[in-house]
Amino acid sequence: MKKPTLNIAVTGLNAIDSPGPGVSVIRALREAASFNTRIIGLSYESLEPGIYMHDLVDRTYSIPYPTAGIDLLFERLQYIQEKEKLDVIIPNFDAELYPFIKLEHNLKTMGIHMFLPTLHQFEERNKVNLNDFGKKYGIKVPKSKVIYDLSTVHSLPSEFSFPMIVKGKFYDASIAYSIEQVKSYFNKISAKWGLPVIIQEFIHGTEFNVTGLGDGTGKTIAAVPMRKQYITDKGKAWGGISISDEKMLDMTRKFLRNTKWRGGFELELMKNKDGELYLLEINPRLPAWIYLAVGVGQNIPEVLVNLAMGHTVKPFTEYAVGKMFVRYSWDMIVDREEFEQISMYGEL
Amino acid sequence: MKLKKNVAVSESGLLFNPVTGESFSVNPIGVEILNFLREEKTDEQISEAILGKYNAEKQAFENDYQDFIGVLSHNNLIESHEETNA
Numbered sequence: 001m002k003k004p005t006l007n008i009a010v011t012g013l014n015a016i017d018s019p020g021p022g023v024s025v026i027r028a029l030r031e032a033a034s035f036n037t038r039i040i041g042l043s044y045e046s047l048e049p050g051i052y053m054h055d056l057v058d059r060t061y062s063i064p065y066p067t068a069g070i071d072l073l074f075e076r077l078q079y080i081q082e083k084e085k086l087d088v089i090i091p092n093f094d095a096e097l098y099p100f101i102k103l104e105h106n107l108k109t110m111g112i113h114m115f116l117p118t119l120h121q122f123e124e125r126n127k128v129n130l131n132d133f134g135k136k137y138g139i140k141v142p143k144s145k146v147i148y149d150l151s152t153v154h155s156l157p158s159e160f161s162f163p164m165i166v167k168g169k170f171y172d173a174s175i176a177y178s179i180e181q182v183k184s185y186f187n188k189i190s191a192k193w194g195l196p197v198i199i200q201e202f203i204h205g206t207e208f209n210v211t212g213l214g215d216g217t218g219k220t221i222a223a224v225p226m227r228k229q230y231i232t233d234k235g236k237a238w239g240g241i242s243i244s245d246e247k248m249l250d251m252t253r254k255f256l257r258n259t260k261w262r263g264g265f266e267l268e269l270m271k272n273k274d275g276e277l278y279l280l281e282i283n284p285r286l287p288a289w290i291y292l293a294v295g296v297g298q299n300i301p302e303v304l305v306n307l308a309m310g311h312t313v314k315p316f317t318e319y320a321v322g323k324m325f326v327r328y329s330w331d332m333i334v335d336r337e338e339f340e341q342i343s344m345y346g347e348l
Numbered sequence: 349m350k351l352k353k354n355v356a357v358s359e360s361g362l363l364f365n366p367v368t369g370e371s372f373s374v375n376p377i378g379v380e381i382l383n384f385l386r387e388e389k390t391d392e393q394i395s396e397a398i399l400g401k402y403n404a405e406k407q408a409f410e411n412d413y414q415d416f417i418g419v420l421s422h423n424n425l426i427e428s429h430e431e432t433n434a
Binding site: 206208226227229240241242243244245321322 | 354356364366367368369370
């Protein structure tokens with residue numbers, strides 16, 4: 001049977017030291033067995049490396065930041081749709097998910113499919129609501145508190161012991177060993193990501209991640225756990241290895257069954273010295289290390305596209321354990337004209 | 349004493365625990381001991397086999413052996429009693 005060719009737009013082309021997942025997602029889509037692809041990159045900045053990776057990305061369009069509002073994004077996507085006849089969009093940033101979820105219906109009427117969590121799922125898993133999430137679904141989470149202003153910082157030592165984690169609502173986390181550090185991180189993080197800031201109990205242990213895919217009915221379509229082996233100063237995995245931990249897989253299946261999660265996700269987990277697992281965060285999108293899942297036999301982006309297109313998919317039941325990913329950086333040589341094209345005209 | 353079933357030991361001496369993702373390296377005698385543990389040999393049988401093959405003092409070997417078992421245990425590579433009895 002002839003494979004269809006799908007026009008798929010992907011964001012998160014910033015393959016930098018704190019990488020977006022876009023380039024890994026595209027590599028996965030290029031290896032899809034069930035369809036061929038024409039890849040349209042959607043970028044926010046002119047120096048996102050994926051824009052210039054012409055063997056992976058056929059054409060790139062800049063799109064407005066989420067802060068510019070949903071209307072502007074929709075207008076831009078209408079323009080792109082006229083030119084590219086997109087079948088699917090895969091948004092890869094937490095911060096852009098809200099506008100894309102809001103636009104899901106409108107985009108569908110234009111022929112663009114997505115496979116995203118519902119707004120309720122998206123809000124419920126927000127780290128601001130992690131305590132309630134843990135209680136509701138019977139999943140162990142570290143104690144956390146949401147703070148909106150510096151005046152409440154002084155009461156923290158009565159509720160948390162040092163060190164404690166200071167987290168931004170979208171990204172960033174720092175370990176604070178004193179009230180002075182909490183204040184300093186509060187100011188830094190709130191200036192960058194806005195309010196509130198989250199204070200979280202520090203769990204001593206080893207960090208693990210699980211990526212996977214839920215079909216929206218509670219079924220686990222894919223799940224691959226990974227241990228970070230090499231971590232950058234920004235806390236990002238620069239190397240990792242697939243593992244086989246039944247407890248982690250059980251927690252993942254429980255998360256999917258109870259929330260009926262729809263779409264890709266990444267669970268950030270901490271295992272303490274007694275072997276207890278804590279759920280630190282749920283990222284409502286595929287992670288930057290998603291290509292490891294492809295490498296171990298679960299092409300999650302491919303299946304996500306098939307679900308978006310309304311096809312029936314078969315859940316993955318196995319993966320290779322002990323496979324590693326080792327990330328690297330690579331200098332591309334780029335003509336100034338290309339930079340000019342994307343910077344001045346928003347297309348390349 | 350038994351090495352956990354799922355722990356992989358390569359000929360070169362690289363141990364991989366697939367549950368935690370941790371890797372460790374051991375020397376050739378370490379590999380021999382791990383293979384004995386996998387075969388569920390007793391401490392006495394292992395001591396006898398190593399001392400029969402290498403020129404080592406019994407007491408020195410037994411001290412080192414207990415240290416080695418302690419490290420394996422600490423890193424959750426040895427089956428606990430519950431796991432052994434399960």
